[in-house]
Amino acid sequence: MRTETPQPIRLTDYRPPAFLIETTELVFALEPNTTRVKARLTIRRNGEHAEPLVLHGERLKPISVAVDGKLLADSERTIDAEYLTVPNLPDAFVLETEVEIDPEANKALDGLYMSGGRFCTQCEAEGFRKITWFADRPDVLSRFTVRVEADKKFHRLLSNGNLMESGVLPGGRHYAVWNDPFPKPAYLFALVAGELDELADKLVTMTGRTVDLKIYVDPGMSDRAAYAMDSLKRAMKWDEEVFGREYDLDLFMIVAVRDFNFGAMENKGLNIFNSSLLLADPATATDLDYERIESVVAHEYFHNWTGDRITCRDWFQLCLKEGLTVFRDQSFSADMRGAAVQRIKDVKTLRARQFSEDQGPLSHPVRPGSYLKIDNFYTATIYEKGAEVIRMLKTLIGDEKFREGMDLYFDRWDGHATTVEEFIRCFADVTGEDLTDFFAWYEQAGTPNVTLKHSYDADTRILKLDLTQATAPTPGQPTKRALPLPVRIGLLDGEGRTQAFLRDGTALDETVVVLNGEATSVTFTGVDAAPVVSALRGFSAPVTLETDAQAKDRYVQLAGDPDLFNRWEAGQDLARALISSRASGRPDEVGEERYAEALGRGLADQAADPAFKALLLSLPSEADLALAMKPADPGAIHEAREALRTRLALHLEDDLKRLHIGLQELGEFSPDAASAGRRALRNATLDLLAANPRAEVITLADGHYRAAINMTDAMGGLNALMLLGGEAFDSALVDFYERWKSEPLVIDKWFALQGRDPSDGALGRVMGLTAHPAFDQTNPNRLRALISNFAANQAQFHDPSGSGYRFLADTILAVDGFNPMTAARLVEPLGGWRRYTPELGTLMKAELQRIAATEGLSKNVYELATKALA
Numbered sequence: 001m002r003t004e005t006p007q008p009i010r011l012t013d014y015r016p017p018a019f020l021i022e023t024t025e026l027v028f029a030l031e032p033n034t035t036r037v038k039a040r041l042t043i044r045r046n047g048e049h050a051e052p053l054v055l056h057g058e059r060l061k062p063i064s065v066a067v068d069g070k071l072l073a074d075s076e077r078t079i080d081a082e083y084l085t086v087p088n089l090p091d092a093f094v095l096e097t098e099v100e101i102d103p104e105a106n107k108a109l110d111g112l113y114m115s116g117g118r119f120c121t122q123c124e125a126e127g128f129r130k131i132t133w134f135a136d137r138p139d140v141l142s143r144f145t146v147r148v149e150a151d152k153k154f155h156r157l158l159s160n161g162n163l164m165e166s167g168v169l170p171g172g173r174h175y176a177v178w179n180d181p182f183p184k185p186a187y188l189f190a191l192v193a194g195e196l197d198e199l200a201d202k203l204v205t206m207t208g209r210t211v212d213l214k215i216y217v218d219p220g221m222s223d224r225a226a227y228a229m230d231s232l233k234r235a236m237k238w239d240e241e242v243f244g245r246e247y248d249l250d251l252f253m254i255v256a257v258r259d260f261n262f263g264a265m266e267n268k269g270l271n272i273f274n275s276s277l278l279l280a281d282p283a284t285a286t287d288l289d290y291e292r293i294e295s296v297v298a299h300e301y302f303h304n305w306t307g308d309r310i311t312c313r314d315w316f317q318l319c320l321k322e323g324l325t326v327f328r329d330q331s332f333s334a335d336m337r338g339a340a341v342q343r344i345k346d347v348k349t350l351r352a353r354q355f356s357e358d359q360g361p362l363s364h365p366v367r368p369g370s371y372l373k374i375d376n377f378y379t380a381t382i383y384e385k386g387a388e389v390i391r392m393l394k395t396l397i398g399d400e401k402f403r404e405g406m407d408l409y410f411d412r413w414d415g416h417a418t419t420v421e422e423f424i425r426c427f428a429d430v431t432g433e434d435l436t437d438f439f440a441w442y443e444q445a446g447t448p449n450v451t452l453k454h455s456y457d458a459d460t461r462i463l464k465l466d467l468t469q470a471t472a473p474t475p476g477q478p479t480k481r482a483l484p485l486p487v488r489i490g491l492l493d494g495e496g497r498t499q500a501f502l503r504d505g506t507a508l509d510e511t512v513v514v515l516n517g518e519a520t521s522v523t524f525t526g527v528d529a530a531p532v533v534s535a536l537r538g539f540s541a542p543v544t545l546e547t548d549a550q551a552k553d554r555y556v557q558l559a560g561d562p563d564l565f566n567r568w569e570a571g572q573d574l575a576r577a578l579i580s581s582r583a584s585g586r587p588d589e590v591g592e593e594r595y596a597e598a599l600g601r602g603l604a605d606q607a608a609d610p611a612f613k614a615l616l617l618s619l620p621s622e623a624d625l626a627l628a629m630k631p632a633d634p635g636a637i638h639e640a641r642e643a644l645r646t647r648l649a650l651h652l653e654d655d656l657k658r659l660h661i662g663l664q665e666l667g668e669f670s671p672d673a674a675s676a677g678r679r680a681l682r683n684a685t686l687d688l689l690a691a692n693p694r695a696e697v698i699t700l701a702d703g704h705y706r707a708a709i710n711m712t713d714a715m716g717g718l719n720a721l722m723l724l725g726g727e728a729f730d731s732a733l734v735d736f737y738e739r740w741k742s743e744p745l746v747i748d749k750w751f752a753l754q755g756r757d758p759s760d761g762a763l764g765r766v767m768g769l770t771a772h773p774a775f776d777q778t779n780p781n782r783l784r785a786l787i788s789n790f791a792a793n794q795a796q797f798h799d800p801s802g803s804g805y806r807f808l809a810d811t812i813l814a815v816d817g818f819n820p821m822t823a824a825r826l827v828e829p830l831g832g833w834r835r836y837t838p839e840l841g842t843l844m845k846a847e848l849q850r851i852a853a854t855e856g857l858s859k860n861v862y863e864l865a866t867k868a869l870a
């Protein structure tokens, strides 16, 4: 066990900074093992007090500390593992320090480190303190000037802002000086140095300024940055048009690196990306990669206003920038790719990641109240639920007031660090509404459960809807309050036609009912026929919904609900019910046939978008089904889901084969949404056909794989072969590896696919792969490809022997030794132990206990393992 229990940081303990740092001048003398960092900070006391200056600093080798030009003796300052403390300072002074650091040895990928022979940085949330002593907190904003010196073989020398000067130095070295005119917190600092190719473009902004755009990538890879560049330009224009936001500097740069703990980072004027979210061409990237690149490039760019110009007062306010920026990138993707399909995909992600988090011991509010390591709070709750909360706000106050409130927010807070309260206050100010109740969405954890009952009187043509809400307790929050919940509702008749109705005398096709307390009733009049109630359209609130709808109502919706989200959802609900009946030993074969019939009609619908049909064809995931089954039995769920897939494959065989042929692509590859939708549907047909394995289907899948001229189809074929198993799969795997062994991003896919393999013996194969020469646990992409995919492989990870759990725990402990942030992100799959059958839950818990009891554990893993056990 650890000797001391780490103490949590609490929101209620927030104090304004004791000192402000007005300007920051840094000089980096870069060397892989012995980088020297000099800092010259102009500092001012904040308010009247006599406190010492306390700066953060970790893993720094002290060289010197001086105040106003005078070197301090050891007795005049204290240096420990976390801080530099200097007492007895004047109200304004210049602090000069020099430290030495070892980027090459930094495998935590936090601070300054080496990736692929290049220097790069990652400072959010608390990495800057591993570079130099500083007030490493988001409410200390400073103007940075950065001089970078290095050997000339580190060809590009980049930092934030504008290039002021560059030149040569003696000894084969060179330098560059960068200045960022916008005050920023240290977490937005970035530096990159090394051999990189450049893709350059320009954009003229709404006021006619020309901005230089540059993307830096591995030598020889600049063609693969073209899609990211195109996405960037579209995102910049979109932010001007939709939010009135113009880019501010004259230069915007993005750098791709292969070793990165997260997805990408919004450093001011110099975004750094995981190369998996930047590089794409048809041969090596799938449509999903293209889709993600578009959305993440936009996300990081949008942070320039929601994150950089306006930042967070403290890390409890993380959703202020993340929830809002996810909302903005989701809106962008909806405009680029179609709102309905985008919404369905976003809700799938929300359910898979956030709903499961919210049902377990790691459940926390969108704005948490305490943490041990903020790195652990880059969660689906803060990002995805944070975005849902803003979407609800917009639904409640309307598009115009939402835009007005955003304008006020940009106006009022530009150049400052602020809080979620202040963000919401902007909307209260523009609407004149009291949004106190709404604010509870930020403070209360848990997913509300909403029930809806309807009663219709054919004589009076009155429909009454009764809604209730309740939220189950979550850790630290035993009692819950009712939240204001927008429920978008429309009515259909028995034939699936839209039925108009009257609400308070106004004729409507659709309305938003706000469920404000624990229960609300509404009455609609003029309802001519017995209605099918289409509720929670567009998933208007992040809740679970239980209604009194019958299967026949769901079939009406599946056939033609004009709200495409609910049309899709009706299919998912029907499938969920059929699979859980089967999993609990009561298969409903008649129901399954009927479901297959209905899907067949959905596939035949000429008006429907192929991307939508692909979503219609895919059953709820095993993880999603596990959330609904109490206690969850992953083996039974897998069997039942496969049985339904087999029935669908049998029933729809002719349709599926016809589509598979008909959708074959003849022209050139285009990554646009419509083309991607057709490929998705074609791959979905093959995936379903593979549920009924026969020689004929193996030939089909093999042909699909071999004929593929883009990665989307190659992976579609390989995936189907995996489901079919056997020799064809084995030889395709070998073929794939040989073909792509020099392409790390493609080899990540090869590892990921094998991690997902649901067939027996998966763990043995995964363990074997950890000894493969291409496996490298210090690279987060490679590690996650194999390990996280295996931990999401419901049927195999939850093997009754517990060996999957043991393997994951061993991996977490090994990785924690050098990269705590990434190790901690592997803990979550064990966190849900209470939701599983007692046999499995006990085994999962035992592994968490073993982790928690390990000597020398990082705070990151300690926090998650102990919370998961609490």
Ligand code: PHE
Binding pocket: 122, 124, 125, 262, 263, 264, 265, 266, 299, 300, 303, 322, 378
């Ligand atoms: N702020 C990054 C984003 O855009 C995420 C991130 C957090 C990246 C911490 C690296 C480290 O969402």
Ligand code: ZN
Binding pocket: 299, 303, 321, 322, 325
């Ligand atoms: Zn972000």
